[in-house]
Amino acid sequence: MLEIKDLQATIEGQDKQILNGLSLTVRPGEVHAIMGPNGSGKSTLAYVLSGRDGYEVTGGSATLDGEDLLELEPEERAAAGLFLAMQYPVEIPGVSNMYFLRQAMNSIRKARGEEEISAGAFMKLVKERAALLGVGGELLKRDVNRGFSGGEKKRNEILQMAMLQPRICILDETDSGLDIDALRTVADGVNAMRSPDRGFLIITHYQRLLDYIVPDHVHVLAKGRIQTSGDRSLALELEEKGYGGVLGAEFAEVAA
Amino acid sequence: MxxxxxxxxxxxxxxxxxxxxxxxxxxxxxxxxxxxxxxxxxxxxxxxxxxxxxxxxxxxxxxxxxxxxxxxxxxxxxxxxxxxxxxxxxxxxxxxxxxxxxxxxxxxxxxxxxxxxxxxxxxxxxxxxxxxxxxxxxxxxxxxxxxxxxxxxxxxxxxxxxxxxxxxxxxxxxxxxxxxxxxxxxxxxxxxxxxxxxxxxxxxxxxxxxxxxxxxxxxxxxxxxxxxxxxxxxxxxxxxxxxxxxxxxxxxxxxxxxxxxxxxxxxxxxxxxxxxxxxxxTHSEAILNGLMMPQGTEHVDTLIRMHHEMPDCQSDQFYKTVADDRGRAVFAGKIFVHKDAQRTNSYQKNDSLLLSDDAEIDAKPELEIYADDVKCSHGATCGDLDPASLFYLRSRGMDEALARSMLTFAFTGEVLERIADESVDHIVRRMILSRLPGGERLAELG
Structure with a gap:
């Protein structure tokens, strides 16, 4: 489904290679976790896959169901079924959460040549899915992410994901800034979306999230490429030994 | 002469x-x-x-x-x-x-x-x-x-x-x-x-x-x-x-x-x-909010002279500007604190959005203070739409034109919410949307 081959990328205007020949395949139904020390290229991978400006792909490929992702605009990638739950969701004053969700949904439907969702059907759907994530009606009426707590913002990201029903979901440090209860709610939301035709790429710094969203595969990203892969136990080993202990001293994170 | x-x-x-x-x-x-x-x-x-x-x-x-x-x-x-x-x-x-x-x-x-x-x-x-x-x-x-x-x-x-x-x-x-x-x-x-x-x-x-x-x-x-x-x-x-x-x-x-x-x-x-x-x-308050939105070759100019003549008063100037095409906006706001106007609180803020390379915004904040126990501040920002915000909307499936219009509308939001009368709020929302490319797609925000 998601096929990344020898992906190389730099930050625009800089020579330094951030992604350095990264290869990864996510098949339908699989949950992959990508862990790695600071500066390993985790967020760059998320942004390059979703098409954010400011990065330059210097080699390799990334396809979703055979379609070249790297050629597409961000909105076309969304229509193709890619979703990125962001580390820092943006606030949009003057635009209600509900309205934003409907615009997003209908934009994607339109791009796919489908009919817009009716107001009634949308309301029913959004209430249903919001309830699952513990997103109250009040949060739906408020401006997008405005004045939301860290946990509310992340839950809102998962709600968008649940509404847009993507093929491949990328979660970029979704666990950052969450207390244990919020983490559990977010994880429940993600788990509820696991299905045989949907893939997940979960980018995280800590093992904690993976206690709740159990991955099929764990990859360790460092220096712009996947250094080692394994099953869930690799995450536990990382937790115990640190990146240096698993990958060798040269990969140890510098203590802050 | x-x-x-x-x-x-x-x-x-x-x-x-x-x-x-x-x-x-x-x-x-x-x-x-x-x-x-x-x-x-x-x-x-x-x-x-x-x-x-x-x-x-x-x-x-x-x-x-x-x-x-x-x-x-x-x-x-x-x-x-x-x-x-x-x-x-x-x-x-x-x-x-x-x-x-x-x-x-x-x-x-x-x-x-x-x-x-x-x-x-x-x-x-x-x-x-x-x-x-x-x-x-x-x-x-x-x-x-x-x-x-x-x-x-x-x-x-x-x-x-x-x-x-x-x-x-x-x-x-x-x-x-x-x-x-x-x-x-x-x-x-x-x-x-x-x-x-x-x-x-x-x-x-x-x-x-x-x-x-x-x-x-x-x-x-x-x-x-x-x-x-x-x-x-x-x-x-x-x-x-x-x-x-x-x-x-x-x-x-x-x-x-x-x-x-x-x-x-x-x-x-x-x-x-x-x-x-x-x-x-004493103890009076003046709040002046505004939105300027020139496009084409329009020119919109705001000049404010806020005189604090007596103690314990408050004032606030809050203006937002959106300039597109060759539009030009001017904001010249001055706070004048007279010598008897102790314990004045006076603020001024002017945020501008430049949507085109040919648009121009001139912001000229001024303070003239003769009292010593006052709180005054002014701030001005000017820039294009935030790339992170644009990306956020596009990553949710909205095309660039729609994302830009929605964010421009959002930029005006803080002024809109200061309009006292609900029907005026709606009128202004519609005025704004009618000026945004593809604004009709955002009609429900009116």
Missing amino acids: SALRNRTAEPVPGFAEALERLRGEAAGSSGRALEQRNAAFERFQALGVPTPRVENWKYTNAASFANRPFALAPRGTVDPDLVIPHFAGGHKARRLILVNGRTVPQFSHLGGLPAGMTVRPLAQVLAETPELVDRTSVNDEPEHSFEALNRALVEDGAWISLEDGVALDEPLQVISILTEAESAFMAHPRHVIRLGRNAKLRLILTTVALGQAESLLNQVETVEIADGADLTIDRTLEQGQGRSAITRSRFVLGSRSRLQQTTASIGGSLIRHEMEARLRG
């Missing part, structure tokens, strides 16, 4: 001809009132029409748009069906309607005003008791060209007066319509607004140009807000190509009084709004 050379332009003869035509005809154009008009006109001629060499006119060339052969506005009426869409304030609102600067009583609805509240055409007051119009406490010798010109050529306007303790529960809307016309015309209306002690009023000031014409609206407002009184103004200015408007609002506030005004200046070849607020009592 050498100091004035290049700083002002000689007024065109059209202004003198207009004064000649008004003589003996317009309200308050005989006897002592005429003398005052003549004196004001002399003052105007002496001051001249400011060129960009005058500091307050540095970014707006008055001579180029105002010093043109305008004739007095044609008398005329307007199809009521064209006015109704601009009604705001709910069905109980009272309305005074002006066409080309002159009140039209048959369109107006002023029934059931509370005892002690008067809303009249200024022309009536000028004809009967012109001495009531100008009070020295507010009206010093005008140092301002266009204010002097207004005094010379005023024909009509709104006279709004509330005695002590009087409150109007519903809003009062003054709609000022400018008609289409074959030849260039000008109007010089004057609004006199007086709130007695503890009086309360919600005012909606709507200026709309209908159809095509070259016109100059030169409006002066003198607003007195006595001790404990509370005035809220929602103001919209919507003009078209070839239309210029200069509005000069002078506010004087007594102790524990409050003024809150939110202005949307959207559209028009040239819009200039000058405000002078004088906090003359």
Whole structure:
């Protein structure tokens, strides 16, 4: 489904290679976790896959169901079924959460040549899915992410994901800034979306999230490429030994 | 006169001809009132029409748009069906309607005003008791060209007066319509607004140009807000190509009084709004919010002079600007803290969005402080739409044009939420959306 081959990328205007020949395949139904020390290229991978400006792909490929992702605009990638739950969701004053969700949904439907969702059907759907994530009606009426707590913002990201029903979901440090209860709610939301035709790429710094969203595969990203892969136990080993202990001293994170 | 050379332009003869035509005809154009008009006109001629060499006119060339052969506005009426869409304030609102600067009583609805509240055409007051119009406490010798010109050529306007303790529960809307016309015309209306002690009023000031014409609206407002009184103004200015408007609002506030005004200046070849607020009592508050949104070759200019003359007052200036195409906006806001005005809290913020490489925004914040125990701040930002926000919307499937329009709309949100009247809020939202590319796709935000 998601096929990344020898992906190389730099930050625009800089020579330094951030992604350095990264290869990864996510098949339908699989949950992959990508862990790695600071500066390993985790967020760059998320942004390059979703098409954010400011990065330059210097080699390799990334396809979703055979379609070249790297050629597409961000909105076309969304229509193709890619979703990125962001580390820092943006606030949009003057635009209600509900309205934003409907615009997003209908934009994607339109791009796919489908009919817009009716107001009634949308309301029913959004209430249903919001309830699952513990997103109250009040949060739906408020401006997008405005004045939301860290946990509310992340839950809102998962709600968008649940509404847009993507093929491949990328979660970029979704666990950052969450207390244990919020983490559990977010994880429940993600788990509820696991299905045989949907893939997940979960980018995280800590093992904690993976206690709740159990991955099929764990990859360790460092220096712009996947250094080692394994099953869930690799995450536990990382937790115990640190990146240096698993990958060798040269990969140890510098203590802050 | 050498100091004035290049700083002002000689007024065109059209202004003198207009004064000649008004003589003996317009309200308050005989006897002592005429003398005052003549004196004001002399003052105007002496001051001249400011060129960009005058500091307050540095970014707006008055001579180029105002010093043109305008004739007095044609008398005329307007199809009521064209006015109704601009009604705001709910069905109980009272309305005074002006066409080309002159009140039209048959369109107006002023029934059931509370005892002690008067809303009249200024022309009536000028004809009967012109001495009531100008009070020295507010009206010093005008140092301002266009204010002097207004005094010379005023024909009509709104006279709004509330005695002590009087409150109007519903809003009062003054709609000022400018008609289409074959030849260039000008109007010089004057609004006199007086709130007695503890009086309360919600005012909606709507200026709309209908159809095509070259016109100059030169409006002066003198607003007195006595001790404990509370005035809220929602103001919209919507003009078209070839239309210029200069509005000069002078506010004087007594102790524990409050003024809150939110202005949307959207559209028009040239819009200039000058405000002078004088906090003359203690514990009063003046809030001036606004949105400017020039596009095409439009030019929108806001100048604020906030005078803290007494202690323990608060003021806030909050303006947002969106400039697109070759549009140009100017924000010059000054906080002036007089030496007795201890414990002043005064803020000013001006955030600008430049949507095109050819758009221009000039921001000029100024502080002049003579008291030592004050809190004053000013801040100005200017930039393009935030790339992270654009990406966020696009990653949710919205195309770039839609994302840009939605974020531009969102940028105006903080001003919109300061509009007091819900129906004005909707009108302004629609005005904004009508100016955004693909705004019709966001119609529900109206």
